[in-house]
Amino acid sequence: MLRRTLLLSPLSLAAQQAKELRITGLKTELKINPPREPNYDAIHKLGVDAGSVTLRLETNAGITGYATSTFGMVKGGPKVVQTILEEELRPLLLGEDPAFPKRIRAKLWRELEYHGVGGVVHFAISAADIAIWDILGKHAGMPVWKMLGAYRDRMPCYSMCGWYYDNDSDLSKYKRSIEQALSHGYKAIKMKTGRYSMADDERRIKIALDLCPRVMIDANQVFNRNEALRRGRLYQQMGAFWYEEPLPPHDMEGYTELARELDIRIATGENLYTKYAFADLIARKGADVVQPDNRRAGGVTEWLEIAALADAAGLELASHGGGSANMNMLLTMPNAIYMETGGPQKNMVNGEILAPQAPGMSTETA
Ligand SMILES: [Mg+2]
Structure with missing residues (x-):
């Protein structure tokens, strides 16, 4: 195995590296739902300002990972999550190998902790992780x-x-x-x-x-x-x-x-x-x-x-x-x-x- 690795020409090494999965793009889509007749629990009114953010992580393999965070009642929440994804997570995720979700999680926690060790920051981190697992499953050809x-x-x-x-x-x-x-x-x-x-x-x-x-x-x-x-x-x-x-x-x-x-x-x-x-x-x-x-x-x-x-x-x-x-x-x-x-x-x-x-x-x- 060692011998084979040593014998790889610089060209085939480059080819092998090129085959490794990399995150190459991040796109988000914000959706604010039209208001509907409200329903209630003990403390919330739901259905009048619901929305969602969909995250798409693109890769060099042509595989795209998806995650959607839905919000039952926070009009501003999806916009904040979208901003965190676009402005904070994008530079941290681009170039990462999705086969390392735990390493990526450690990186995102470290870089984002001043903005929140909970709350909407973690909606963004969670979405990234779900999209990464979607990529991994699609790459392996298996449901996760x-x-x-x-x-x-x-x-x-x-x-x-x-x-x-x-x-x-x-x-x-x-x-x-x-x-x-x-x-x-x-x-x-x-x-x-x-x-x-x-x-x-x-x-x-x-x-x-x-x-x-x-x-x-x-x-x-x-x-x-x-x-x-x-x-x-x-x-x-x-x-x-x-x-x-x-x-x-x-x-x-x-x-x-x-x-x-x-x-x-x-x-x-x-x-x-x-x-x-x-x-x-x-x-x-x-x-x-x-x-x-x-x-x-x-x-x-x-x-x-x-x-x-x-x-x-x-x-x-x-x-x-x-x-x-x-x-x-x-x-x-x-x-x-x-x-x-x-x-x-x-x-x-x-x-x-x-x-x-x-x-x-x-x-x-x-
Ligand atoms: Mg409940």
């Missing part, structure tokens, strides 16, 4: 879930359909949206709680459970510790499957107390950034279901490390949000229990979504 080593080829999913709506005091819109999800083939649904009184929560949960036996509950950080426990006891007694984000994400000690007090699964993680935050949450025994968000947590590379930490601690794993990026990662993890989705899904059989078969992350059309 197979490249990484798969555990399953289909993923149970649930529909986030139980929202709050304007002019819905009789809860007919709420009920209809759950019925619609079940008619699309879902076997599990998620509903929002905590916007109004505990009696209102109880009314909504009863409607949901009468329609579907598997109901997840999401409080979107609205409670303090005392109220989180009081409402959690009700959700538990009514038979909900998990209790998501009862507290602000920073209140790790509060999560520990709640997970100790309640038997219902505590689910959280969509607002945490990097494996360090998850390591803290897991060490404090603050969650039963760990929910990293692929746009925030750090892309495929970081997400899988978080998933492995959860697995080693005997915890269940679920995605925040759906789409092919989440599918490619969830399919590799033995502790993954659910992918979050919304509306009707192609390739759903018996409440499970079948694995994407295209090489890469299938993020080109996501």
Whole structure:
């Protein structure tokens, strides 16, 4: 082998180097969605200023990697992520070999940490990592879930359909949206709680459970510790499957107390950034279901490390949000229990979504 390398002529060495993958271009596209009728969780109004940024990383091999960061409610957010990608990440990524995602992650963290060790900076870093894995999968001719080593080829999913709506005091819109999800083939649904009184929560949960036996509950950080426990006891007694984000994400000690007090699964993680935050949450025994968000947590590379930490601690794993990026990662993890989705899904059989078969992350059309 050594002999062969030594015998390579300068010309063939150059040819070999030319064959190495390199990132040669970065393009972004900003999309602001037209406003639609809003829906609400406990603290957010969604649907009126949503948008997304799509990142395209080009290579010398003619392969392009894609990643899209969607934003449910921040008009300025996508523009900031686009600026970080265009002005900060472009010079750092051009010329890099995408076969080194961990080295690239270290470089991006080092160069960008003054702008944020979390927040929108990490949306940009995550997008770069997802696009890089899309390149690697396409280059290898394999879907990334197979490249990484798969555990399953289909993923149970649930529909986030139980929202709050304007002019819905009789809860007919709420009920209809759950019925619609079940008619699309879902076997599990998620509903929002905590916007109004505990009696209102109880009314909504009863409607949901009468329609579907598997109901997840999401409080979107609205409670303090005392109220989180009081409402959690009700959700538990009514038979909900998990209790998501009862507290602000920073209140790790509060999560520990709640997970100790309640038997219902505590689910959280969509607002945490990097494996360090998850390591803290897991060490404090603050969650039963760990929910990293692929746009925030750090892309495929970081997400899988978080998933492995959860697995080693005997915890269940679920995605925040759906789409092919989440599918490619969830399919590799033995502790993954659910992918979050919304509306009707192609390739759903018996409440499970079948694995994407295209090489890469299938993020080109996501
Ligand atoms: Mg949530």
